[in-house]
Amino acid sequence: MFKTDIENRIIKAGVMAIVRVENVERCQEIAEGCLEGGIDVLEISYTLPNAGDVIKFLNEKFGDKLLIGAGTVLDGLTARLAILSGAKFIIAPNFSREVVHVCNRYQIPYAPGCATVTEMTEVLEAGASFIKAFPISNFYGPSLVSVIKTPLPHMPILASGGINLDNLSTWIKNGVDCVGIGGLLTKGSRQEIALNAEKIRKIIDTTRSM
Known part of the structure; x- marks a missing residue:
């Protein structure tokens, strides 16, 4: 899979589940629920000691x-x-030149956290594929996207934090390329996760079609 294919798949999905659970069986349950609801992109956090094992297992x-x-x-x-x-x-x-060098060497998209427009432009110049609006998405909400994209319309933005079923459509309307969502897509039974995933998928698809 080429780097551009991965980037396009992330943008097409518009959402990724942020997973922080140590048990691979639970990760499988989360993945199945997400897939049933139409979400096929998962981020496995390296706050977990076995994140690499989880990634390998899911693949x-x-x-x-x-x-x-x-x-x-x-x-x-x-x-x-x-x-x-x-x-x-x-x-x-955060942004790490070490990480961007590794990602570019192996043609893997990289999305580092940025809080200012200066940081955002600098990481794109260094070779990042997206900027992660973190932690500022928690504080500014959906208006953050339109504020950034007014002077920088081609800035690829992944937002994480403060996104829910009530404000998701506004994030999409304002031009966010992808959102990261945790609790709605990782808590509860597989059926509950699937139901939330279906709601999220419907909001994104409906809003994008307007």
Whole structure:
């Protein structure tokens, strides 16, 4: 899979589930619920000691049905280990030149956390595929996207934090490329996750078609 194919699949999905659970069986349940509801992109957080094992397991179990990436990747070594485990994209709360070099070497999309327009432009110049609006999405809400995209309409934005069923359509209307959602897509039974995923999928598709 080429880097541009991965980027396009992330944008097409418009949402990724942020997964922080240590048990692979629970990860499988979450993945199945997401797929049933129409969401096929998952970020596995490296706050977990076995994140690499989870990524490898999900890739072996679901193959191309899921696009699995690694989150909270703070350094180049972790990025390389995540890629070896099968991560198709790398996300972080911070920017690391070490990480962007590894990702660009292996043609893996990288989305580092940024809080200012200066940071955003600098990470794109360094080779990042997306900017992660973090933690500022929690504070500014959906208006953040239109504020950034008015002077920088081609800025690829992934927002994480403060996104829910009530404000998701506004995020999409304002031009966010993808959102990261945790609790709605990782808590409860497989059926509950599937129901939430279906609601999220419907909101994104309906809003985009307007």
